[in-house]
Amino acid sequence: MDSACDEALHAIRSCFMDEFFRRIQHHARMVRLWTVQDQLTAVKILCTFFRSSPENINDTRCVAAFASLMLSPHVTVVCACAGTLPSLSIVPGFAFAVARAYCNLLEVFPPQSSLQICSAVLVLDRLKQISMTMVDHPRFDELALDVLAALANPNFAVRKKVLNLAVSFLTPGNVRDVLRILMNELDLAATSDIPIEYQKMLEEAITECHSAYRESIMQIILDPKYLVFIDCIRYIKDIMDYNTLLGPQLLKCLLRALRHVRSSPVCAAAVWAISVCSDSLLETRGAMVAILPLFKDLMDRRDIEKLIIGGGEVEHECMLASYCYGVKERDAQEQHLQPWLMEMEELLFVHIGLTRQADGSYAIASSSKSSASSEDVPSLDHTDNLAFLMQSGDALLADFVEDMLSKLVDEDEE
Incomplete structure (x- = not known):
């Protein structure tokens, strides 16, 4: 008798849960407007179904419902959701799907009251705690970009947590896109009535990006054939990494100072820096317009050479070092790069007017701050x-410039 009663109760409970689950699916984005008790019930039922049937992760309605509950105006509901995140994170795909859905909703429905802001901070903290469970997801690279969309929220505390979370989602595959978003946000903050604290947070996040994946940001020069250019590029990159606000000004100055460049390694470093400093679409197009006429003859000659040799690559770097740059093969790399680094210093500190401040940062002298459009760049004749x-006719430099211009074209088309 007791067994039959238990089975009946179980059947009734299952019917109730199934019916409530269907109700959640039909009103996925509205569950946060239900009564507190109904929302808490929804949290329990969703947790049960996610654990018992992990395929529900692929049901966007279920994920949207849980994310909506994480934005509930009731603290008890948010705490209930946050409390279940660690245990649910073992369900394949759960953490990634919920984090993405939550950040998208956070952009659309930004928290207003102090309680809602505290709830958002709690959830963002908890998502960061379970971030390691998401790294194996095939679309993990996209998550940092979804998180950064929540920077639209004007609250300082929320923005800080969003930046912390986004940085924890950095990968070699997304670091450049993350940097682009952060730099654009920093440009916007600098021209708007936005507290300096937020600008400092952005600068810290940018620095962390550079520190986390330094090689990914300069991925194009890791091709072994460009080895001869690396030291000069690293020289200017180290300055740029820790002086993030220098970019726009350095871009203009480099375009003007290109006429002084004497060697291929320094020229390659200047072209690389120009491409990296181009953080807005307008700057990208301006850099392309400025560089193309300067290097057109060199690249045209290289195209002809490729036709003659059937599209072959340039010679090995060691051959180039002796043949193109007047360096003996037996010289150590440090020895034959030293003159190029001296020229790099001359370009930056003499022609551009870069100065080192007392705190170790760098600035460009006021005499070099006048704006320069692409029309200010001298033609090849001068x-x-x-x-x-x-x-x-340096073939290696021609290939490098062509690669960098291709990068700028790709950015322009994105």
Whole structure:
């Protein structure tokens, strides 16, 4: 008798849960407006179904409902959701799906009251705690970008947690896109009536991106054939990494100073820096317009060479070092790069006017701050040192510039 009663109660309970679950699915984005008790019931039922049937993770209605409950105006409901996140994170795909859905909702429905803000901070903290359970997801690279969309929320505390969470989702595959978003946000903050504290947070996040995946940001130069250019690029990159606000000003100054460049390694470093400093679509297009005429003859000659040799690659770096750069093969790399680094210093500190401040940061002298459009860049007929360098027909430099221009074109088309 007791067994039959238990079975009947279990059947009734199952019917109730199934019916409530269907109700959740039909009103996924509205569950946070239900009564507190109904919301708490929804949390329990969703947890039960996620654990018993992990395939529900693929049901966007279920994920949206749980994310909606995480944005509930009732603290008890938010705490209930946050409390279940660690245990549910073992369900394959759960943490990734919920984190993405929550950040999308956070952008659409930004918390207003102090209680809602505290709830958002709690959830973002908890998502960061379970972030390691998401790294194996095939679309993990996209998550940081979804998180950064929540920067639209004007609250300082929420923005801080969003930045912390986004940085924890950095990968070699997304770091450049994350940097682009952060730099654009920093540009916007600098021209708006936004507290300096937020700008400092953005600068810290940018620095962390550079520190976390330094090599990914300069991925294009890791091709072994560009080894001869790396030291000069690292020289200017180290300055840029820790002086994030220097980019726009350095971009203009480099475009003006290209006429002074004498060697291929320094030229490659300047072109690389120009491509990295181009953080907005307008700057990207401006850099392309400025660089193309300067290097057109060199790249045209390289195209002809490729046709002659059937599209072959340039010679090995060691051959280039002796043949193109006047360096003996027996010289150590440090020895034959030293003159190029000296020229790099001359370009930055003499022609551009870069100065080192007492705190170790760098700034560009006021005399170098005048704006320069692409029209200010001299033509090939009047480029002095650069003209002679272009006439040398350096195949390696031509390939490098072509790769960097391709990168700028890709950014322009995104």
